[in-house]
Amino acid sequence: MLNAGNLQGKTAWVGGASQGIGRAVANALAAHGCRVISVARTEATLRTATDALNQRYPVTDGHAYVAVDTGDVFRLTQAVVPWVGKVDILVNNTGGAPAGLICEAGVSDFETAFMQHVLANVTLANAFWPGMKSQGFGRIINIVSTSVKSPIPYLGVSNTVRWAVAAWAKTLSYELAAFGITVNSVLPGSTDTDRIHELYAEMAEREGKTTAQVTAEQVGMIPAKRLAMPEEIADVVAFLASPQAAYVNGVALPVDGGKTRTL
Numbered sequence: 001m002l003n004a005g006n007l008q009g010k011t012a013w014v015g016g017a018s019q020g021i022g023r024a025v026a027n028a029l030a031a032h033g034c035r036v037i038s039v040a041r042t043e044a045t046l047r048t049a050t051d052a053l054n055q056r057y058p059v060t061d062g063h064a065y066v067a068v069d070t071g072d073v074f075r076l077t078q079a080v081v082p083w084v085g086k087v088d089i090l091v092n093n094t095g096g097a098p099a100g101l102i103c104e105a106g107v108s109d110f111e112t113a114f115m116q117h118v119l120a121n122v123t124l125a126n127a128f129w130p131g132m133k134s135q136g137f138g139r140i141i142n143i144v145s146t147s148v149k150s151p152i153p154y155l156g157v158s159n160t161v162r163w164a165v166a167a168w169a170k171t172l173s174y175e176l177a178a179f180g181i182t183v184n185s186v187l188p189g190s191t192d193t194d195r196i197h198e199l200y201a202e203m204a205e206r207e208g209k210t211t212a213q214v215t216a217e218q219v220g221m222i223p224a225k226r227l228a229m230p231e232e233i234a235d236v237v238a239f240l241a242s243p244q245a246a247y248v249n250g251v252a253l254p255v256d257g258g259k260t261r262t263l
Contacts, residue, residue, distance in 0.1 A: 008033035012089035018045040020193035022093045024230035028238040030057035070123045077127035087128040089241045093123040093143040102156020109157050117161040138181035139241045142169050146187045149262045173250035184247040185242050189256025192227040224257030
């Protein structure tokens with residue numbers, strides 16, 4: 001059973017924490033006692049999010065970064081780690097690649113997405129797992145997508161890199177388990193964020209429909225008949241980060257209201 005404060009004394013690094021799922025994760029972990037390092041690419045929205053979080057939980061700090069390459073991510077870890085001392089929980093979370101047909105995507109589209117998702121995650125994990133190993137506790141949690149189970153039309157680049165993240169995470173879970181480190185992936189389905197509404201608007205334009213029509217159609221395909229709330233995804237992350245989830249390792253867990261039809 002999860003209790004408020006069950007992560008007291010732990011430090012969490014949360015990517016994409018300025019909005020949507022990432023912001024909800026930062027709030028959930030802080031509610032359970034974590035010191036939260038909130039990271040995002042847009043300073044203004046990140047500061048708004050961290051200011052609001054600090055009003056409730058005075059255990060947070062925010063860092064804005066522009067990830068042009070993995071060198072930027074590495075330099076950020078080098079600046080933060082000496083200050084915080086350790087990172088116990090790493091939540092990898094990056095916004096999805098632009099929508100479009102995969103046959104029309106260029107090499108640069110894949111390079112950018114691969115850097116932002118796979119290589120950034122690898123860089124962060126490599127920076128933090130040695131410290132996790134030394135203390136016998138660590139959590140690496142990747143926010144991915146249900147496209148890992150079933151590719152989503154018009155999200156070809158995103159489908160590709162999400163699969164790569166899931167495969168990397170599964171492999172890493174074998175290698176780090178003996179040190180008390182778990183590596184898991186959370187696969188959100190359609191979630192009530194700016195991203196999903198942007199995708200619905202793009203879909204409506206392609207199909208000559210209104211956004212309201214597309215939204216109703218898409219939500220109608222979800223057995224739960226509603227979108228997920230970001231907080232529902234965040235609660236799953238909080239469980240996976242907890243001591244109670246010590247034996248949950250290497251999973252890719254859909255949180256999608258039952259929409260994914262694969263086993």
